[in-house]
Amino acid sequence: MILSAEKKNNQFTVALAGNPNVGKSTIFNALTGLHQHTGNWPGKTVDNAQGIYEHQKKSFLIVDLPGTYSLLAHTVEEQIARDYLCFANPDVTVVVLDATCLERNLNLALQVFEITSKVIVCLNLMDEATKKDLVIDVPSLERELGVPVVATAARQGKGLFELRKKIFQVASGSLQPSPRQIKYSSDVENALKELLPLVENIANNTLSPRWIALRLLDGDQSFLRSLSNYLDIDQASFQFQDWEESKCAQ
Amino acid sequence: MRDAERINSLSDLSLGSDCQIVSLELSGLLRRRILDLGIVPGTLIRCIRRGPSGDPTAYMVRGTLIALRSEDAAQIFVRKLSNGEECV
Numbered sequence: 507m508i509l510s511a512e513k514k515n516n517q518f519t520v521a522l523a524g525n526p527n528v529g530k531s532t533i534f535n536a537l538t539g540l541h542q543h544t545g546n547w548p549g550k551t552v553d554n555a556q557g558i559y560e561h562q563k564k565s566f567l568i569v570d571l572p573g574t575y576s577l578l579a580h581t582v583e584e585q586i587a588r589d590y591l592c593f594a595n596p597d598v599t600v601v602v603l604d605a606t607c608l609e610r611n612l613n614l615a616l617q618v619f620e621i622t623s624k625v626i627v628c629l630n631l632m633d634e635a636t637k638k639d640l641v642i643d644v645p646s647l648e649r650e651l652g653v654p655v656v657a658t659a660a661r662q663g664k665g666l667f668e669l670r671k672k673i674f675q676v677a678s679g680s681l682q683p684s685p686r687q688i689k690y691s692s693d694v695e696n697a698l699k700e701l702l703p704l705v706e707n708i709a710n711n712t713l714s715p716r717w718i719a720l721r722l723l724d725g726d727q728s729f730l731r732s733l734s735n736y737l738d739i740d741q742a743s744f745q746f747q748d749w750e751e752s753k754c755a756q
Numbered sequence: 757m758r759d760a761e762r763i764n765s766l767s768d769l770s771l772g773s774d775c776q777i778v779s780l781e782l783s784g785l786l787r788r789r790i791l792d793l794g795i796v797p798g799t800l801i802r803c804i805r806r807g808p809s810g811d812p813t814a815y816m817v818r819g820t821l822i823a824l825r826s827e828d829a830a831q832i833f834v835r836k837l838s839n840g841e842e843c844v
Contacts, residue, residue: 576792579785609818610794 517558517565518677519594523587523618524602525611526573529630531555532660533602534570537670542570554590561670566677569596575610577617580728588729591621593736595712597677600669602628605635605642605657615651619685620717625653626672626683633659653683687716697723708737764836767813767829769803775834776800782831790832794818801834 522530531542538557555570571590572583591599601618603611608629618625627647635642648655654672658665675681689695701719708718721729763778777799780787794817795801802816812823824832 576788579788579792607819610820613792613794 517567518597518673520566520568520673520677521590521594521596521599522568522570522602523591523599523614524571524573524628524630525575525604525614528573528602528604528611529660530570530573530602533600533628533630533658533666533669534568536660536663536666537566537568554586559670561674564674564677566673569594574614576614577621578724578726585728585732589732589736591618592713592717592729593732596622596624598624598626598673600626600628600673602630605629605631606638606640608642616686616688619651619653619687620720621714623683623685624676625685626669626676627651627653627655628665628669629655629657630660632657632664633662650686652686654681694723713737762836763833765830766801766815766824766832766834767826769813769834769836771803771805774800774802774837776837778833778835780832782828786828790824790828793822794820795822795832800837 522534524530534540534555534557535542538559540555540557542555542557554572557568557570559566559568569590571587574581574584574587577584577588577591590596599618599622601615603615615625615627629642629644629647632642642657644655644657654676656665656669656672658669660666672681676683690698698716698719701722702715705715705718705722718733764775766775766777769775777795777797779797780790780795782790799817804814804816804821806813807823811826813826813829814821814823815829816822
């Protein structure tokens with residue numbers, strides 16, 4: 507399926523993630539010049555649309571993921587988005603946020619931050635926010651989140667050059683975001699400390715060990731299944747189950 | 757004041773009144789979804805309108821209107837806010 511997206515040499519892959527109905531497909535179209543169907547209802551993009559654009563003589567393969575509120579529940583859309591972000595290892599992930607309801611949208615951004623550090627936040631629907639008299643302090647947001655924040659109004663084509671520029675910088679490594687990580691309660695953090703060394707072996711430098719450990723603590727079966735499918739590590743996951751059971755037995 | 761500290765369930769809230777989430781006694785996927793929509797302990801929430809048969813009810817949460825079934829809302833516990841306290 508989507509993970510087998512042919513990625514040519516010298517091509518960067520860019521994933522577009524975000525809540526439903528924040529304008530991901532509009533941004534996708536604006537970047538690629540394609541006419542992927544957009545519509546003002548949630549769940550419109552159930553699978554992934556892909557397109558290509560060029561910037562600075564580099565080719566970018568951009569993948570429009572289904573809109574989700576989270577990567578932790580188990581609807582089809584959420585699994586598609588999560589599996590792509592975790593296992594397809596995109597060069598850049600752009601989290602598109604609705605500037606008019608930033609608070610609710612940041613939940614997903616923080617989850618993505620746990621998966622990858624190559625993140626850009628795209629603050630879309632700035633035109634709507636202005637209409638609602640909302641003023642967003644972008645530099646402060648950037649500082650708080652630790653990642654580049656680009657304000658856009660994709661329908662008007664505003665901010666897209668800046669977005670392309672930032673995508674290029676993060677993809678090429680000239681800009682290295684350090685996304686803010688959530689610190690959990692000491693119980694969880696202690697359990698993580700115990701799990702991390704076990705997880706690092708299978709994380710294989712592509713997946714964040716902390717994210718894997720958190721999902722293991724969650725008992726997220728759906729993620730475990732995806733993990734063994736994509737990384738072919740049945741053995742390892744069985745060992746984890748033993749570990750978990752022995753922990754529970756204690 | 758003492759009255760305002762009473763804990764109710766979200767489904768008992770009357771139209772137009774404000775409250776603050778205290779705890780969610782939901783589990784599994786529904787709990788996850790509710791949390792992801794920004795309904796977490798401490799969140800301010802206002803009851804906006806009710807469906808024709810009294811169910812579901814629409815609530816304003818962080819600038820978004822969200823409808824919940826009353827059987828689910830009954831598992832969410834809230835503290836009613838008295839007049840003059842911060843509103844949604």
